[in-house]
Amino acid sequence: MKGNKKDSSEKPIWDRTSSNISMTRPGRLMIWLLLFISVTYIIYTLKIVSTSHPCQEDLTSYDSDSILHHQRPAKKALTVPVTAAEHEATDLNHVVFGIAASSKLWKHRKEYIKIWFKPKKMRGYVWLDKEVKIKSDAGDQENLPPVRISGNTSSFRYTNKKGHRSAIRISRIVSETLMNLDSEEKKKNVRWFVMGDDDTVFVTDNLIRVLRKYDHEQMYYIGSLSESHLQNIFFSYGMAYGGGGFAISYPLAVALSKMQDRCIQRYPALYGSDDRMQACMAELGVPLTKEIGFHQYDVHGNLFGLLAAHPVIPFVSMHHLDVVEPIFPNMTRVRAIKKLTTPMKIDSAGLLQQSICYDKYKSWTISVSWGYAVQVFRGSFSPREMEMPSRTFLNWYKRADYTAYAFNTRPVSRNPCQTPFVFHMSNVKFDPQLNTTVSEYTRHQDRHPACRWDMANPEEINNIVVYKEPDPHLWSRSPRRNCCRVLQTKRNNTLWINVGVCRAGEVTEVK
Ligand SMILES: *[C@@H]1O[C@H](CO)[C@@H](O)[C@H](O)[C@H]1NC(C)=O
Ligand SMILES: *[C@@H]1O[C@H](CO)[C@@H](O)[C@H](O)[C@H]1NC(C)=O
Ligand SMILES: *[C@@H]1O[C@H](CO)[C@@H](O)[C@H](O)[C@H]1NC(C)=O
Numbered sequence: 001m002k003g004n005k006k007d008s009s010e011k012p013i014w015d016r017t018s019s020n021i022s023m024t025r026p027g028r029l030m031i032w033l034l035l036f037i038s039v040t041y042i043i044y045t046l047k048i049v050s051t052s053h054p055c056q057e058d059l060t061s062y063d064s065d066s067i068l069h070h071q072r073p074a075k076k077a078l079t080v081p082v083t084a085a086e087h088e089a090t091d092l093n094h095v096v097f098g099i100a101a102s103s104k105l106w107k108h109r110k111e112y113i114k115i116w117f118k119p120k121k122m123r124g125y126v127w128l129d130k131e132v133k134i135k136s137d138a139g140d141q142e143n144l145p146p147v148r149i150s151g152n153t154s155s156f157r158y159t160n161k162k163g164h165r166s167a168i169r170i171s172r173i174v175s176e177t178l179m180n181l182d183s184e185e186k187k188k189n190v191r192w193f194v195m196g197d198d199d200t201v202f203v204t205d206n207l208i209r210v211l212r213k214y215d216h217e218q219m220y221y222i223g224s225l226s227e228s229h230l231q232n233i234f235f236s237y238g239m240a241y242g243g244g245g246f247a248i249s250y251p252l253a254v255a256l257s258k259m260q261d262r263c264i265q266r267y268p269a270l271y272g273s274d275d276r277m278q279a280c281m282a283e284l285g286v287p288l289t290k291e292i293g294f295h296q297y298d299v300h301g302n303l304f305g306l307l308a309a310h311p312v313i314p315f316v317s318m319h320h321l322d323v324v325e326p327i328f329p330n331m332t333r334v335r336a337i338k339k340l341t342t343p344m345k346i347d348s349a350g351l352l353q354q355s356i357c358y359d360k361y362k363s364w365t366i367s368v369s370w371g372y373a374v375q376v377f378r379g380s381f382s383p384r385e386m387e388m389p390s391r392t393f394l395n396w397y398k399r400a401d402y403t404a405y406a407f408n409t410r411p412v413s414r415n416p417c418q419t420p421f422v423f424h425m426s427n428v429k430f431d432p433q434l435n436t437t438v439s440e441y442t443r444h445q446d447r448h449p450a451c452r453w454d455m456a457n458p459e460e461i462n463n464i465v466v467y468k469e470p471d472p473h474l475w476s477r478s479p480r481r482n483c484c485r486v487l488q489t490k491r492n493n494t495l496w497i498n499v500g501v502c503r504a505g506e507v508t509e510v511k
């Protein structure tokens with residue numbers, strides 16, 4: 001367009017000069033004329049040159065820069081007062097954790113906190129109702145955040161018949177944490193307050209990956225809902241469930257702290273701390289920003305179905321670990337969660353990410369949940385089926401059925417041939433020679449129902465090895481499930497699988 005316009009403006013000028021030449025007669029006149037023509041030509045050319053530049057600039061600014069032009073003054077105003085440190089990407093040192101705990105359950109629950117909290121790298125406080133004994137021999141001093149005692153809330157009304165008034169104390173943790181910071185800490189750039197319960201376990205690297213998406217200078221209330229549709233109806237579809245954890249940006253924490261005590265007085269009949277928080281958020285007009293990697297896990301029984309088919313988003317937290325069965329068989333709950341910390345360290349972005357592939361020779365469907373488990377199914381299941389969590393877990397409300405989940409699930413198959421063979425992670429390491437992670441999965445030896453299908457029996461496999469390059473930038477790209485490929489081997493009892501970014505044109509096609 002730009003080029004065309006220039007051409008068309010040049011042409012008439014050239015035409016005019018050439019027509020001038022054709023009208024001249026020989027002799028002196030001609031020389032004068034030629035001189036005149038040359039001068040006019042030069043003047044015209046100069047004019048074109050001098051006007052074409054601003055003209056070009058106008059065009060570009062009209063084409064694409066106009067939006068930028070509008071933004072420029074605002075940008076300048078923002079950049080003037082901030083220091084270089086402000087432009088750093090959000091990291092763990094910008095977060096202050098507030099952990100809601102009770103003295104009654106402290107002895108047991110502190111073990112969950114120790115799994116993920118690293119006092120040397122993180123800031124935060126455990127907020128308790130009263131003093132507890134900090135045992136030096138159990139490594140409490142070195143491995144737990146400092147303990148704080150919540151302020152006296154006996155002057156607040158609490159009228160809910162089913163709940164406990166500790167909800168008031170817990171709902172004030174963000175405000176109390178903010179007030180608890182000394183000015184030096186504030187200067188050290190607090191950007192986010194992250195709340196969790198004493199039975200919440202965070203994958204902090206993924207928490208940071210999520211927080212980096214948001215501008216900490218704006219007001220944000222980030223978290224996720226309950227798995228239970230009924231819970232979301234009773235409480236709110238606009239509430240961040242406290243156990244799954246939630247994040248509040250610094251400016252929002254400041255705004256909240258200025259009004260929260262008055263706000264809480266207006267809702268004495270609410271049940272918990274997180275609904276009190278949401279009531280105040282609603283008064284502030286700040287909606288929930290949903291990040292479904294925070295997991296409240298309002299379910300009973302076995303989390304397997306949920307952990308084996310995680311949505312394509314970073315895994316941020318898990319909760320209700322005392323309510324559900326241990327996530328690895330034949331282990332205490334705390335040890336089972338600790339086991340997950342090895343893959344967490346080696347490739348946190350890929351933790352519990354699902355990939356689906358087919359062994360076309362044996363007609364099996366394989367679903368990998370990296371760092372946790374691999375399932376082998378006889379026959380072919382489409383990716384859209386495998387993406388749905390199987391209902392290995394039970395509803396929070398015992399009488400509610402599968403229609404009461406706030407997401408799609410699939411039933412656990414009753415056909416003995418369709419019972420998956422489950423291999424749990426037994427070992428994960430990084431192989432520096434191969435420059436890749438090597439995770440092994442072994443089958444928990446439980447009896448498998450007999451199947452008469454005439455096809456390869458996955459029972460012959462007792463070990464699965466998954467190769468996967470660490471991919472710390474997985475979440476800097478648009479979300480996409482990794483691809484997996486079954487590697488052909490001569491050994492019948494081991495399955496080798498490669499997991500990684502899908503290659504150009506690679507699709508998980510049902511065989
Ligand atoms: C809290 O305050 C009330 C009255 O203001 C007082 O009776 C009570 O003893 C206080 N509780 C604690 C734990 O200090
Ligand atoms: C469970 O763990 C114990 C001790 O670690 C071990 O002796 C036992 O064989 C395990 N049972 C199964 C079924 O794996
Ligand atoms: C190892 O893999 C990473 C990511 O795939 C890559 O950036 C790095 O260059 C590799 N290192 C070597 C020594 O091959």
Ligand SMILES: *[C@@H]1O[C@H](CO)[C@@H](O)[C@H](O)[C@H]1NC(C)=O
Pocket residue numbers: 490491492
């Ligand atoms: C693997 O299984 C095939 C078919 O069942 C059999 O023919 C072969 O001998 C087995 N290989 C090994 C190494 O056991």
